[in-house]
Amino acid sequence: MFDPYNQNQPVTPGLNTGSATQLSTMTPVDLDGIRTNQYRSGALSALAPFLGWCAFILAAFMGFSAIAATSLCNNGLDAAACSAQNTLWLVPVGVLVVGLMFAGIGGSLAKRRRAFPSLVVLIAGFALLGLATTTFATMLGLPFP
Amino acid sequence: MSEPWWSGVPTNVAGQNAPTPASAPWAPPPGTVPQQTSSGQHSAGQPAQWQQSPQTAPRAGAPTQVFGTPFGGPATPADSPQRSGNAPLGAGPVGPQVAAPQGPPKPTVPGLGFAGFLLFVATITFGYFVMRDWVVDWVQGLDSCDASADGWSCVVNDTTRLQILVPTLAILAAWSLIRGAGVERAQGRAVGFIYILLGFAALLAAWVIGGGL
Numbered sequence: 001m002f003d004p005y006n007q008n009q010p011v012t013p014g015l016n017t018g019s020a021t022q023l024s025t026m027t028p029v030d031l032d033g034i035r036t037n038q039y040r041s042g043a044l045s046a047l048a049p050f051l052g053w054c055a056f057i058l059a060a061f062m063g064f065s066a067i068a069a070t071s072l073c074n075n076g077l078d079a080a081a082c083s084a085q086n087t088l089w090l091v092p093v094g095v096l097v098v099g100l101m102f103a104g105i106g107g108s109l110a111k112r113r114r115a116f117p118s119l120v121v122l123i124a125g126f127a128l129l130g131l132a133t134t135t136f137a138t139m140l141g142l143p144f145p
Numbered sequence: 146m147s148e149p150w151w152s153g154v155p156t157n158v159a160g161q162n163a164p165t166p167a168s169a170p171w172a173p174p175p176g177t178v179p180q181q182t183s184s185g186q187h188s189a190g191q192p193a194q195w196q197q198s199p200q201t202a203p204r205a206g207a208p209t210q211v212f213g214t215p216f217g218g219p220a221t222p223a224d225s226p227q228r229s230g231n232a233p234l235g236a237g238p239v240g241p242q243v244a245a246p247q248g249p250p251k252p253t254v255p256g257l258g259f260a261g262f263l264l265f266v267a268t269i270t271f272g273y274f275v276m277r278d279w280v281v282d283w284v285q286g287l288d289s290c291d292a293s294a295d296g297w298s299c300v301v302n303d304t305t306r307l308q309i310l311v312p313t314l315a316i317l318a319a320w321s322l323i324r325g326a327g328v329e330r331a332q333g334r335a336v337g338f339i340y341i342l343l344g345f346a347a348l349l350a351a352w353v354i355g356g357g358l
């Protein structure tokens with residue numbers, strides 16, 4: 001036990017135990033587990049908002065396309081969109097919600113220096129947007145985008 | 146034996162009777178009190194003279210009861226002529242306050258912020274002077290579209306994709322790259338310049354593709 005009245009004060013910074021310490025609190029300490037990256041990835045920080053913007057733009061174009069297809073169906077257009085008018089609106093809403101969710105998750109992981117999980121989430125988000133676009137074009141029965 | 150650094154006689158500011166010897170405040174054990182120096186002071190900046198007791202130090206002048214006992218005895222009056230009440234135990238005359246240590250300076254990349262600003266201005270310029278004409282022409286072309294089965298190809302065609310969709314994505318990509326460059330700039334990494342160049346390349350590609358029709 002450190003006795004402040006019979007021993008000299010330690011002159012080196014560190015744990016005040018009265019003797020030299022083997023572990024310095026002045027330097028970074030290696031932790032167990034998955035080591036986080038040292039830097040935040042600027043590419044992932046750029047990709048996450050781009051996914052969000054793409055989801056927003058794609059949902060808007062899908063919405064306008066659904067409106068145009070519905071109007072054309074009333075004027076004699078014969079396409080698959082005319083029989084799927086009620087469910088056509090679900091795709092742009094789903095694209096907007098899922099796209100923004102994946103963009104938020106990917107951006108949050110990138111901010112916490114989790115590069116690989118962020119990349120996986122963002123790639124999954126873009127893949128879902130591509131799948132939704134293909135599905136919407138099939139439901140529309142017309143060239144899209 | 147030299148005079149202790151603390152007289153051992155408390156001053157009761159509450160006006161009550163002085164404590165009895167049985168309840169006298171604690172005094173440091175014998176042999177642990179340092180010799181009183183002639184100057185009794187150490188100027189600011191010199192290392193504290195740690196003696197055998199951490200609570201001992203050269204005194205400023207005539208021994209006056211300045212501080213409370215180590216175990217929370219009665220404190221001294223605030224108008225002590227020797228020291229302020231806020232001086233730490235065992236310290237000499239109160240010197241200039243040491244500023245709190247500041248953290249390391251935030252890293253930055255010179256020129257990267259201005260480059261990002263230039264890219265943002267370029268996106269605004271591209272959207273206002275180039276893309277606006279394309280959008281106006283496309284909207285005016287919709288008036289000639291007949292609301293029939295062939296109307297869909299009038300709305301969705303190569304012109305729509307290359308002069309509306311691609312420039313929009315290029316502008317959004319440039320904005321996203323500006324943000325990525327900002328993140329790199331905050332970490333002191335010059336790779337942000339590559340993101341700015343990619344942003345300019347996206348705008349240039351959208352301009353060439355859209356203008357090639």
